[in-house]
Amino acid sequence: METQQQREVAALEKGAACCAWNFCCQRLAVGSFDGAVSVYDSHDSSAASSPSQKWKVHTNGILNVVWLPPEAGDAIACVCVDGTFSIWEEVGEADQTITWKRCFLLESSSCRLLDVNFRVFSTGLKMITAYSDGHVKIFELLDSLDLDKWQLQSDFQNVVDSVSRFGNYNCSSASIAWKPREAQHQRAPASFVLGFNSDSSQLNSAKIWEFDEARNRWVLVGELALPEEKGDGVNAVAWAPNIGRPYELIAVASSKGIAIWHVGLNPGSDGRLSTKKVALLSGHDGEQVWQLNWDMSGMTLASTGDDGMVRLWQCNLNGVWHEQAALDCGTVQT
Numbered sequence: 164m165e166t167q168q169q170r171e172v173a174a175l176e177k178g179a180a181c182c183a184w185n186f187c188c189q190r191l192a193v194g195s196f197d198g199a200v201s202v203y204d205s206h207d208s209s210a211a212s213s214p215s216q217k218w219k220v221h222t223n224g225i226l227n228v229v230w231l232p233p234e235a236g237d238a239i240a241c242v243c244v245d246g247t248f249s250i251w252e253e254v255g256e257a258d259q260t261i262t263w264k265r266c267f268l269l270e271s272s273s274c275r276l277l278d279v280n281f282r283v284f285s286t287g288l289k290m291i292t293a294y295s296d297g298h299v300k301i302f303e304l305l306d307s308l309d310l311d312k313w314q315l316q317s318d319f320q321n322v323v324d325s326v327s328r329f330g331n332y333n334c335s336s337a338s339i340a341w342k343p344r345e346a347q348h349q350r351a352p353a354s355f356v357l358g359f360n361s362d363s364s365q366l367n368s369a370k371i372w373e374f375d376e377a378r379n380r381w382v383l384v385g386e387l388a389l390p391e392e393k394g395d396g397v398n399a400v401a402w403a404p405n406i407g408r409p410y411e412l413i414a415v416a417s418s419k420g421i422a423i424w425h426v427g428l429n430p431g432s433d434g435r436l437s438t439k440k441v442a443l444l445s446g447h448d449g450e451q452v453w454q455l456n457w458d459m460s461g462m463t464l465a466s467t468g469d470d471g472m473v474r475l476w477q478c479n480l481n482g483v484w485h486e487q488a489a490l491d492c493g494t495v496q497t
Contacts, residue, residue, distance in 0.1 A: 176201065176214075180225055186459070187233045194225025200241060200251070200263075218263050221247055232283045235307045238266075246275030248292070250310050266310040274298070277337040277359075282344070283307065284353060289316075291355060293337035297321055297366040299357055301381070317381050321357050322365045334361035340402040342411070343461075352376070356387070356413055358397025368393045369400050369415045371426065371436060385436040387415050387424050395419060398453050403461035414464050416452035420445035421466055421476070423484055442484040446474050463487065 175182070181194045191203040193214070198221040201214035221243045231238040237253035250267035269276065274296040281290050288304040290313060297320045302313040342354040358369035371385035388395070395417040403412035411426040421444040427437035450469035457464055464476040473490040 183228045185230045192228045194228040196224040234283050246271030248276045280339040282341040291339050295334045297332045332363040334359045336360045338400045340400045343404040356400050360396030364394035367396050369397050399455045401455035403457040414455050446486045
């Protein structure tokens with residue numbers, strides 16, 4: 164059997180706080196505690212030693228960096244520790260110098276922005292933002308190349324009873340994942356999953372929201388938590404691409420480990436999707452898991468957390484989930 168070879172994409176500078184990989188152009192964006200963002204080009208032989216671009220975003224540290232979809236060009240969204248949110252676009256100046264220019268800024272107010280995610284639809288680009296008071300806001304951009312003209316579409320809290328009014332809560336983190344696009348279902352309703360880590364059990368459980376075009380609003384169609392788990396804070400969520408399964412696959416990380424959920428494709432008479440927890444992965448030795456990512460096939464889940472390990476998970480033919488590999492500083496254990 165041929166052994167897979169690994170290669171170093173980048174040697175990150177001291178103070179790196181978060182990173183995001185761009186699959187389309189094979190680039191890595193890294194946010195730092197000093198408020199700077201660096202971009203590494205993997206096709207550049209010197210990328211492993213130094214970034215191709217580096218600039219100052221804010222005086223506060225970077226909490227999260229996210230690449231926008233390629234339809235928006237080369238652009239990066241940055242969430243700072245104080246909640247300041249900005250979008251930066253790579254542009255070429257008249258003298259052909261490549262630089263990164265800020266094209267959108269949303270400053271912190273009474274609550275902090277915790278996470279952001281993007282997806283392209285036939286009508287344009289959509290952006291979800293989650294806030295420290297448990298609110299989620301959806302913005303739309305009709306022209307994906309005009310990144311400074313976002314329009315607010317919806318504003319609601321991540322709670323089951325959307326009619327009742329709830330108080331102000333203190334959320335320390337949030338995680339959002341759009342339902343991936345399917346080529347055969349271009350007109351499928353927009354859906355996403357969102358979970359908070361907060362002092363409120365009503366906000367915490369990961370919930371699936373779907374846009375109801377008939378009523379022109381977002382409706383709750385699923386909750387990914389057993390009754391005894393609804394108070395558990397959510398650290399990360401990830402929605403797997405569907406390559407033909409008769410159900411959707413969503414991973415949710417909490418203090419108990421990584422839960423794997425099967426979600427039905429069509430809602431029942433009550434408007435809710437069927438949900439079934441099929442596995443609980445606990446290979447991170449009791450440490451917190453903070454990031455989850457599926458591969459492009461939706462077959463392999465990658466997780467990382469406080470133990471400093473990157474673990475890869477797969478499901479065998481018998482439906483049993485197991486750890487396929489563990490990576491630590493370039494070493495693979497199988």
